[in-house]
Amino acid sequence: MNRNIRRYLATVCVVTASGLSFAGGSNYGVVPGTRDLAGRVSEWSVPTPAFARDPAVGADGNIYITEKRADKIARFDPRTTTFTEWDVPPGTRPHGLVVDRAGIVWYSGNGNGTIGELDPRTGTTVHHPLPSGGDPHTLVFDAQGNLWFSVYAGNRIGRLDHQTRKVTEYRVTGGPYGIAIDHDGKVWYCAMDGDKVGRLDPQTGNVVELGTGRASAPRRMAIAPDGLLWVTLGGNGKLLKIDPKTRRVLMELALPAGPGGGPYAVTADGAGRIWVNEIESDSVVLVDPKTQGMQVFNLPTKNEGIRKMVVDGQGRLWYMGSHSGRLGMIQ
Numbered sequence: 339m340n341r342n343i344r345r346y347l348a349t350v351c352v353v354t355a356s357g358l359s360f361a362g363g364s365n366y367g368v369v370p371g372t373r374d375l376a377g378r379v380s381e382w383s384v385p386t387p388a389f390a391r392d393p394a395v396g397a398d399g400n401i402y403i404t405e406k407r408a409d410k411i412a413r414f415d416p417r418t419t420t421f422t423e424w425d426v427p428p429g430t431r432p433h434g435l436v437v438d439r440a441g442i443v444w445y446s447g448n449g450n451g452t453i454g455e456l457d458p459r460t461g462t463t464v465h466h467p468l469p470s471g472g473d474p475h476t477l478v479f480d481a482q483g484n485l486w487f488s489v490y491a492g493n494r495i496g497r498l499d500h501q502t503r504k505v506t507e508y509r510v511t512g513g514p515y516g517i518a519i520d521h522d523g524k525v526w527y528c529a530m531d532g533d534k535v536g537r538l539d540p541q542t543g544n545v546v547e548l549g550t551g552r553a554s555a556p557r558r559m560a561i562a563p564d565g566l567l568w569v570t571l572g573g574n575g576k577l578l579k580i581d582p583k584t585r586r587v588l589m590e591l592a593l594p595a596g597p598g599g600g601p602y603a604v605t606a607d608g609a610g611r612i613w614v615n616e617i618e619s620d621s622v623v624l625v626d627p628k629t630q631g632m633q634v635f636n637l638p639t640k641n642e643g644i645r646k647m648v649v650d651g652q653g654r655l656w657y658m659g660s661h662s663g664r665l666g667m668i669q
Contacts, residue, residue, distance in 0.1 A: 366648050367436050367479055368395040372609035373653030373669065375624070379638055380667045385421045386410055387663025392476075392646040393656045396437040401650075403658050403665065404432035404445055411435065411443055411456055414665055424461050426454060434476045434646070436485070438500075444485055446474035453477075453485065453498050453505070466503055468496060476558070480519045480540075488514040488527055495527060495538055508543055510536055516558030516604075520582040521565040528556040528569060535559070535569060537585065548585050550578060558646070562606040562627070570601035570614055577601060577614055577625065589627075594634050595619040603647040603657070613655050615644045622647070622657065622668060639664055 384390045388407035396402055401414040405423070409430050413422045426432055431449030438444065443456040451471035456463050468474060472492030477485055485498040495508045495517070512532020519525055525538040533554050534547045550556050555573030562568060566588070567580040575597040579589035593601055599616035606612055612625040620642050624633040643661030650656060655668040 366394050366605075367438060368397060368651055370606065370608045370649035371651045371653035372607045372611070375633075376669060377635060378669055379635065380669075381639060381659075381664040382414065382419060382421075382666075384412060384414075384658075384663050384665055385423055386412070389660050390663060390665070391658050391660045392434045393648055393658045393665065394436050394443075395648055395650045395656070396441060396443075397439050398441065399650065401656050401665065402435055402437055402443055404435050406431050406433060406448070411445060413458060416667075422458075424456055424458070424463075426456065426463050427465065430454060430465070433474070434487070436477050436479060438479070438483060444477060446477055446487055448473050448475065453487065453496075466498060466505060468505055468507065470494065470507055475515060476517050478517050478519055480523060480525075486517060486519065486525055488517045490515055490530075495525060497540070508538055508545070510538070510545055512536070512547075516556070516569075518559045518561045518567065520561055520567065522582070524582065526559060526561075526567060526582065528559055530555050530557055530572070533573075535567075535580070537582070546585065548580070548587070557602050558604050560604045560606050560612070562610045562612065563608065564610055566627075568604050568606065568612050568614075570604045572600050572602060572617075575599045575601060575616070577604070577612070579627065589630075591625065591630060591632075593623055594632060595621065603644055605647050605649055605655075607649045607653055607655075613647055613649065615647060615657065617642075617644060622655070635668055637666065639666075642666075 386408040430447040432445040433448035435445040452465040472489045475488045475490045477487045483500040512529025514527040515530040516528040553573045554571040557572040559569045569578040577591045595616040600618040602617045604614045622635045642659035647657040
């Protein structure tokens with residue numbers, strides 16, 4: 339093979355891996371875009387509003403969600419504004435999900451201690467039991483396509499090898515909830531019950547921790563394109579910016595709804611702007627890290643109950659109202 343072609347292919351592989359490392363603001367499989375926002379909000383009722391949650395973008399541009407209490411996975415086609423549903427085994431109670439580049443939907447079996455995979459082309463599912471069982475929660479990809487996940491009540495971080503499907507578990511403390519992979523491949527997680535964030539080194543299994551303040555209750559986190567880590571503090575209404583390399587807090591922002599606003603989901607767009615919702619005020623906030631300016635979008639439906647948000651390749655923000663049963667988009 340020509341040397342220049344080999345060099346080109348190697349560059350493509352590096353760019354692809356780098357893109358995946360901050361995909362969706364929290365390693366969700368699709369590199370986020372950016373756009374000039376008109377502030378238009380659209381919502382669609384999901385077919386089975388049984389605590390639907392945790393949207394993810396597929397490489398095909400479709401939006402996938404879990405319908406936890408109905409044991410279903412749903413797909414929304416933004417072009418036709420139609421939904422398709424698939425059943426997963428009873429008792430799975432799918433919680434989080436992500437979609438890989440081949441279109442396979444990976445989801446956490448919060449009710450049966452498994453990681454599941456759904457092939458939307460055939461509707462078939464395969465479940466991978468966790469060695470210690472438990473309640474797998476949030477999932478993210480690393481740059482090699484391996485799946486990392488938190489086990490909240492079980493106090494573990496897990497890794498499913500994309501090639502072998504082998505599951506490896508790491509013991510942590512504090513109720514791991516949100517999770518992200520930094521640009522060096524380290525695994526970060528929110529220890530919500532311990533008022534701290536943790537960093538797991540996959541090479542050694544070592545864990546280091548950083549306190550986030552008494553009653554701060556860190557909930558979810560996102561890696562921005564510049565490699566910095568953003569964390570919602572559901573207990574005090576703030577947003578943290580952390581440098582993963584130095585493990586230092588660089589900024590602490592009080593959000594508009596105040597200490598009782600309940601910041602929950604967080605994600606980043608392609609320009610590094612940070613999206614965060616305040617679950618108690620039915621609002622979504624867009625933060626400009628350069629100026630610390632904030633733009634508030636008040637949502638049309640009350641008691642939305644947003645627990646996860648993601649930015650698609652066009653820069654549109656998608657959210658799922660677990661209480662309202664409505665999938666929403668801001669553009």
